[in-house]
Amino acid sequence: MISARTRLAVVIGDPVRHSLSPALHNAAYREMGIDWVYVALEVPAGSAGAALAGLAALGIAGCSVTMPHKTAAAEACAVLTPAAAALRSVNTVTVVDGHLEGDSTDGPGFLAALAEAGVVPSGLRVLLCGAGGAARAVADALGRAGADVVVTARRTDAAAETAALAGGSTVPWTDRDSAVSECAVVVNATPIGMGGDGATVVAPGALLPGQIVADLVYHPLDTALLRAARERGAQSVDGLGMLVHQAALQIRRWTGSEAPIAAMRTAARAELTESGRA
Ligand code: NAP
Numbered sequence: 001m002i003s004a005r006t007r008l009a010v011v012i013g014d015p016v017r018h019s020l021s022p023a024l025h026n027a028a029y030r031e032m033g034i035d036w037v038y039v040a041l042e043v044p045a046g047s048a049g050a051a052l053a054g055l056a057a058l059g060i061a062g063c064s065v066t067m068p069h070k071t072a073a074a075e076a077c078a079v080l081t082p083a084a085a086a087l088r089s090v091n092t093v094t095v096v097d098g099h100l101e102g103d104s105t106d107g108p109g110f111l112a113a114l115a116e117a118g119v120v121p122s123g124l125r126v127l128l129c130g131a132g133g134a135a136r137a138v139a140d141a142l143g144r145a146g147a148d149v150v151v152t153a154r155r156t157d158a159a160a161e162t163a164a165l166a167g168g169s170t171v172p173w174t175d176r177d178s179a180v181s182e183c184a185v186v187v188n189a190t191p192i193g194m195g196g197d198g199a200t201v202v203a204p205g206a207l208l209p210g211q212i213v214a215d216l217v218y219h220p221l222d223t224a225l226l227r228a229a230r231e232r233g234a235q236s237v238d239g240l241g242m243l244v245h246q247a248a249l250q251i252r253r254w255t256g257s258e259a260p261i262a263a264m265r266t267a268a269r270a271e272l273t274e275s276g277r278a
Helices: 021-032 048-053 070-076 082-087 106-116 133-144 158-167 171-181 224-230 240-255 261-274
Strands: 007-015 036-041 062-065 092-096 100-104 125-127 148-152 184-187 212-215 233-236
Touching: 007 021, 007 048, 021 036, 021 261, 036 148, 048 070, 062 240, 070 082, 070 100, 082 100, 082 133, 092 133, 092 240, 100 233, 106 133, 106 212, 106 240, 125 133, 125 171, 133 148, 133 158, 148 158, 148 171, 224 233, 240 261
Parallel strands: 007 036, 007 062, 125 148, 125 184, 184 212, 212 233
Antiparallel strands: 062 092, 092 100
C-alpha cells in the first residue's frame, strides 16, 4: 500500500510509456519487501535539468534517465562515475547529501549478463556492431574489462569514436562478415532484428561454433541472430540480461541492497509478453 512513508524512485524520458523500468523496479521492491514505488515521468526534451533539480527537494530516492535526456543528465550531475564521464551520458541519478551523482549502468549491466552466461571478456576479441548510445556503453565497459574491441558501424566517424572508448579498432561496415571469424564474441548493438523481422546484423553463415553471440535487442528475445548462432554451435546471450542487470545496479545503488534478479527477469518477461513484444 502506498502511504506517507513510501519512498519514490522515477524514470524520466520522452517517450517513456513503453518503458519496462517500472515493471522491473516495482517487482524488485515487492520481492525485497521494501516500501518503495517507481513511476515513469514523461519529461519533454529541454526540461531534464529542471526535473533533476527538483529531485533533492522532493526527497526522490533515485532517478533513471532515458532518451532524450542522458547527455543533459550528465551535465546536471555534480559527480560522475568514470564510465558516465567517459560517455558523457547518465542513465542513473542518485541524490547524495543534496547533490546529484550520475552513473551509467548499461555497460556494467552488459558485463553482468555476460558473466551470468559464463563469459569473461578479458583478453577476448569482440566484434561490436553499432556505434550508438548502447554500443558506446558496451565498448567502454568491455574496454575496462580488458577485451580487444573491434567496432563496425555504417558511420565510420561514429565507429572510430566508439572504438576509442575501449582503446580498440574498427573494421569497415562492408567487411563485418569476414571480421566475424577473427572474434570470439559478436555483439549486436544495432536495432537490426528488432520486431522479429528475421534480419541479422552479420550473415548467419559467418558465425562459428564456440563463439559467443550477444544481442542487445530484446523484442523479440530470441532474435534471428541468436537462433542462427545456436544452429551453428555458438552460444547465444539475449538482451534481457543487460536490461535486468542495469536496473539491478540502480537498485543496489539507491537501496544499498542486492536486487532480486530472478524476480526482475520474470517481471520483464511478463511485461514483454503482455505488450506483445516477447
Ligand atoms: P542508437 O543510439 O539509435 O544507435 C543505433 C546504432 O545502430 C547506430 O550505430 C546506428 O547507425 C545503427 N543502426 C541503426 N539501424 C541500422 C541499420 N539498419 N543498419 C546498420 N546500422 C544501423 O540506439 P541504441 O540506444 O544504441 O540502441 C541500439 C539497440 O540496442 C536497440 O535495439 C535498443 O533497443 C537496444 N538496447 C538494449 C538494451 C538492453 O538493456 N538490452 C539497452 C540499450 C539499448 P547510424 O548512427 O548510422 O544510424
